[in-house]
Amino acid sequence: xxxxxxxxxxxxxxxxxxxxxxxxxxxxxxxxxxxxxxxxxxxxxxxxxxxxxxxxxxxxxxxxxxxxxxxxxxxxxxxxxxxxxxxxxxxxxxxxxxxxxxxxxxxxxxxxxxxxxxxxxxxxxxxxxxxxxxxxxxxxxxxxxxxxxxxxxxxxxxxxxxxxxxxxxxxxxxxxxxxxxxxxxxxxxxxxxxxxxxxxxxxxxxxxxxxxxxxxxxxxxxxxxxxxxxxxxxxxxxxxxxxxxxxxxxxxxxxxxxxxxxxxxxxxxxxxxxxxxxxxxxxxxxxxxxxxxxxxxxxxxxxxxxxxxxxxxxxxxxxxxxxxxxxxxxxxxxxxxxxxxxxxxxxxxxxxxxxxxxxxxxxxxxxxxxxxxxxxxxxxxxxxxxxxxxxxxxxxxxxxxxxxxxxxxxxxxxxxxxxxxxxxxxxxxxxxxxxxxxxxxxxx
Amino acid sequence: xxxxxxxxxxxxxxxxxxxxxxxxxxxxxxxxxxxxxxxxxxxxxxxxxxxxxxxxxxxxxxxxxxxxxxxxxxxxxxxxxxxxxxxxxxxxxxxxxxxxxxxxxxxxxxxxxxxxxxxxxxxxxxxxxxxxxxxxxxxxxxxxxxxxxxxxxxxxxxxxxxxxxxxxxxxxxxxxxxxxxxxxxxxxxxxxxxxxxxxxxxxxxxxxxxxxxxxxxxxxxxxxxxxxxxxxxxxxxxxxxxxxxxxxxxxxxxxxxxxxxxxxxxxxxxxxxxxxxxxxxxxxxxxxxxxxxxxxxxxxxxxxxxxxxxxxxxxxxxxxxxxxxxxxxxxxxxxxxxxxxxxxxxxxxxxxxxxxxxxxxxxxxxxxxxxxxxxxxxxxxxxxxxxxxxxxxxxxxxxxxxxxxxxxxxxxxxxxxxxxxxxxxxxxxxxxxxxxxxxxxxxxxxxxxxxxxxxxxxxxxxxxxxx
Numbered sequence: 063x064x065x066x067x068x069x070x071x072x073x074x075x076x077x078x079x080x081x082x083x084x085x086x087x088x089x090x091x092x093x094x095x096x097x098x099x100x101x102x103x104x105x106x107x108x109x110x111x112x113x114x115x116x117x118x119x120x121x122x123x124x125x126x127x128x129x130x131x132x133x134x135x136x137x138x139x140x141x142x143x144x145x146x147x148x149x150x151x152x153x154x155x156x157x158x159x160x161x162x163x164x165x166x167x168x169x170x171x172x173x174x175x176x177x178x179x180x181x182x183x184x185x186x187x188x189x190x191x192x193x194x195x196x197x198x199x200x201x202x203x204x205x206x207x208x209x210x211x212x213x214x215x216x217x218x219x220x221x222x223x224x225x226x227x228x229x230x231x232x233x234x235x236x237x238x239x240x241x242x243x244x245x246x247x248x249x250x251x252x253x254x255x256x257x258x259x260x261x262x263x264x265x266x267x268x269x270x271x272x273x274x275x276x277x278x279x280x281x282x283x284x285x286x287x288x289x290x291x292x293x294x295x296x297x298x299x300x301x302x303x304x305x306x307x308x309x310x311x312x313x314x315x316x317x318x319x320x321x322x323x324x325x326x327x328x329x330x331x332x333x334x335x336x337x338x339x340x341x342x343x344x345x346x347x348x349x350x351x352x353x354x355x356x357x358x359x360x361x362x363x364x365x366x367x368x369x370x371x372x373x374x375x376x377x378x379x380x381x382x383x384x385x386x387x388x389x390x391x392x393x394x395x396x397x398x399x400x401x402x403x404x405x406x407x408x409x410x411x412x413x414x415x416x417x418x419x420x421x422x423x424x425x426x427x428x429x430x431x432x433x434x435x436x437x438x439x440x441x442x443x444x445x446x447x448x449x450x451x452x453x454x455x456x457x458x459x460x461x462x463x464x465x466x467x468x469x470x471x472x473x474x475x476x477x478x479x480x481x482x483x484x485x486x487x488x489x490x491x492x493x494x495x496x497x498x499x500x501x502x503x504x505x506x
Numbered sequence: 507x508x509x510x511x512x513x514x515x516x517x518x519x520x521x522x523x524x525x526x527x528x529x530x531x532x533x534x535x536x537x538x539x540x541x542x543x544x545x546x547x548x549x550x551x552x553x554x555x556x557x558x559x560x561x562x563x564x565x566x567x568x569x570x571x572x573x574x575x576x577x578x579x580x581x582x583x584x585x586x587x588x589x590x591x592x593x594x595x596x597x598x599x600x601x602x603x604x605x606x607x608x609x610x611x612x613x614x615x616x617x618x619x620x621x622x623x624x625x626x627x628x629x630x631x632x633x634x635x636x637x638x639x640x641x642x643x644x645x646x647x648x649x650x651x652x653x654x655x656x657x658x659x660x661x662x663x664x665x666x667x668x669x670x671x672x673x674x675x676x677x678x679x680x681x682x683x684x685x686x687x688x689x690x691x692x693x694x695x696x697x698x699x700x701x702x703x704x705x706x707x708x709x710x711x712x713x714x715x716x717x718x719x720x721x722x723x724x725x726x727x728x729x730x731x732x733x734x735x736x737x738x739x740x741x742x743x744x745x746x747x748x749x750x751x752x753x754x755x756x757x758x759x760x761x762x763x764x765x766x767x768x769x770x771x772x773x774x775x776x777x778x779x780x781x782x783x784x785x786x787x788x789x790x791x792x793x794x795x796x797x798x799x800x801x802x803x804x805x806x807x808x809x810x811x812x813x814x815x816x817x818x819x820x821x822x823x824x825x826x827x828x829x830x831x832x833x834x835x836x837x838x839x840x841x842x843x844x845x846x847x848x849x850x851x852x853x854x855x856x857x858x859x860x861x862x863x864x865x866x867x868x869x870x871x872x873x874x875x876x877x878x879x880x881x882x883x884x885x886x887x888x889x890x891x892x893x894x895x896x897x898x899x900x901x902x903x904x905x906x907x908x909x910x911x912x913x914x915x916x917x918x919x920x921x922x923x924x925x926x927x928x929x930x931x932x933x934x935x936x937x938x939x940x941x942x943x944x945x946x947x948x949x950x951x952x953x954x955x956x957x958x959x960x961x962x963x964x965x966x967x968x969x970x971x972x973x
Contacts, residue, residue, distance in 0.1 A: 072777075072778055132778075134774055138774060160508055160634060160635035161637055161782070162778075162782065164783045164786045165783045166782075208783075240858075240861055242878075242879070243787060244845075244874065244877045244879045245786060245787060273858070277855070282855075284853045286854060286855070287777060287853075287854050290854070463968070465875075465876070468873045468965055468966060471873065472790075474873055475786075475789075477792050497969045500971075501971040
């Protein structure tokens with residue numbers, strides 16, 4: 063099964079490149095730590111999944127379409143990949159214009175989208191036709207800007223129309239709480255509400271959380287966007303590298319109901335290469351941490367609140383509508399744990415099968431899945447990733463909707479959107495649909 | 507790659523413009539040592555080959571010089587930058603505007619409309635993707651203020667898709683032009699209605715900054731570590747090898763403002779900030795498009811291994827009163843939005859640390875508590891390792907406008923000098939009353955925002971989902 067990746071906007075292109083590079087590094091790593099035969103089939107599957115092959119040279123070519131409304135980022139992305147020597151992009155498979163969307167979602171969605179629909183969808187079709195078996199689409203974009211968010215939402219809709227039966231997973235980068243784009247809350251509300259209609263699932267990474275990981279786990283002093291993007295790429299790789307069918311099985315395990323599409327990703331261990339050399343891990347230790355990260359809603363293994371416990375059966379659930387969720391138990395709808403590496407068969411994930419972790423209306427066997435492979439990932443002898451459809455994102459989404467709503471009440475910046483055809487009505491629709499999502503997740 | 511067209515109008519506009527081109531050439535020469543015309547350069551200049559200082563066969567049509575007297579423009583044409591400008595892109599007259607807005611706007615406006623449009627059209631045709639017009643002018647005189655604002659509505663009619671950014675030099679209280687309050691207020695109405703963004707500048711502030719720099723460099727306090735050749739303040743080593751003119755240092759500051767503003771569209775960076783993002787992020791309501799700017803480091807030193815402390819100082823300075831390019835104190839007023847355009851070796855963690863650090867001391871409007879927009883451009887200005895341009899949409903511009911209004915009213919009550927204006931064809935008394943009410947409305951809009959400060963902030967009730 064192959065995945066076609068669509069990189070949109072500055073953020074999407076920068077992260078997309080890091081993902082392919084992480085996958086390629088893992089592919090070539092000699093630390094596979096498994097039988098030769100298993101390693102070979104892993105590499106085979108990985109290649110089919112993410113790369114086609116250049117006829118003459120045999121160099122892997124990413125199954126990707128690069129889209130941006132200005133040329134600088136894409137040309138930088140292409141040449142960085144070329145320089146790596148181990149993989150490349152198809153230079154034909156890009157679309158850029160001269161002038162960006164100017165952080166205006168409406169500009170990306172209502173102007174650039176319809177204008178360039180045919181060109182972009184042609185490129186997508188070409189990539190899709192290169193695949194023997196198309197597993198689906200993976201789009202990478204930020205919510206804050208104009209191109210990734212606005213055009214991204216538009217393109218996702220076009221994908222849904224053109225490929226009714228393919229899976230679409232959107233990787234969405236949640237902006238820093240402060241200081242990226244001032245209208246980011248508006249753009250985010252519009253993006254999320256539109257993606258919710260056309261995408262199968264939204265995999266979310268929060269810049270603030272990743273930034274903390276860079277600072278605390280990776281020990282990076284002066285953190286750059288590259289550092290942040292590399293952590294995101296590593297996490298994505300840890301999910302997408304071969305185990306099961308990448309998108310189909312993921313959706314089947316995690317999205318049992320169309321009202322619940324928000325996925326988040328946690329992994330363990332994560333550390334700088336220096337520390338990695340001196341560390342050893344046991345499966346019970348890793349799994350215990352990962353489980354507590356889940357129930358206490360911790361973004362990394364550092365600073366987990368160990369006081370949080372699942373509610374005891376029979377007792378009334380503790381009051382939880384308060385939005386101060388830091389000390390609250392995080393209820394799951396569905397979880398998937400992917401474990402990779404040495405002695406993986408001995409890893410016991412029974413503790414994730416505890417019904418008290420989950421909402422009551424789903425059967426245990428539908429709510430939790432495990433994928434295992436003894437092929438180690440990216441120099442980590444043992445590693446575990448948790449993809450979770452839970453209340454993880456309730457607080458961030460409530461935050462963004464609240465801030466956007468405050469701004470909307472003062473009518474600030476609305477004229478910037480109406481000039482490109484997004485009216486107050488459209489905003490109200492988006493607010494309504496996200497309030498609905500918040501209510502649904504709160505009631506889990 | 508997008509392009510911008512710079513239009514310099516009047517004496518002040520042309521003097522600043524001249525500094526701008528000089529510095530822009532040096533910046534690109536420093537980045538692009540081979541002297542070959544590159545993509546970044548094409549955002550302002552259209553040409554094939556380009557050698558620093560000895561410019562062969564070069565014409566930059568992406569500039570329009572307008573003055574209604576020939577002095578300054580002729581000087582430019584005879585000076586070292588002569589090859590930079592195509593003489594076809596000049597519009598001059600001999601008689602001047604006599605410090606009369608009506609002469610610039612009405613008389614010269616109708617007289618030169620076709621000619622100006624023709625030249626703009628030619629400029630625009632050379633552009634691959636024309637994104638922005640930069641108008642540089644002063645508010646107090648006749649040509650810059652009158653013809654400069656005439657141009658604005660011309661641009662709006664003829665190039666509605668292209669952004670209009672205006673750098674306006676406001677007259678100081680002791681201005682020697684007696685009619686400058688009239689000219690400025692008449693011009694303000696045009697700026698209110700037809701500009702996308704206005705960057706107000708006051709000569710007093712520039713003067714203060716320049717004298718502070720001189721004091722610092724001459725007192726020896728900073729020793730030999732101050733780079734005399736720093737692009738920001740000195741024109742040494744530039745194309746202009748003649749004696750430095752008195753206003754050059756001040757004009758350099760404004761020129762640098764424009765260079766930093768456009769850096770991210772010209773060079774690479776990890777967080778690009780395009781020009782169209784500026785108005786999108788900083789202009790919450792159409793008329794409130796006046797952005798107070800500050801540049802740092804002005805006289806702090808720059809060496810390659812920047813200790814973090816010094817980098818943080820750069821951020822602190824950008825918010826201090828004496829680094830603003832108008833007489834204003836943003837810290838004690840209300841922020842509607844703020845942008846930080848950083849150049850050089852600065853990472854996102856540096857940005858975040860400083861925003862977190864500075865935020866508590868700043869007041870943001872209740873609905874935009876996190877109103878920060880940031881850009882990271884990897885190419886620093888020549889002679890520095892990093893630099894910061896802060897753009898603030900802040901109610902601190904209000905005092906400048908109020909003072910202008912007061913000075914206008916003092917003249918207008920006595921009907922002083924009105925006849926000089928009214929005898930110009932097309933000029934009517936209503937222009938004055940409409941202009942002053944436009945300014946009053948603007949001040950009132952700022953007042954209303956100021957009034958929200960300190961009051962109880964009640965979040966509007968959220969939408970409820972019926973279950």
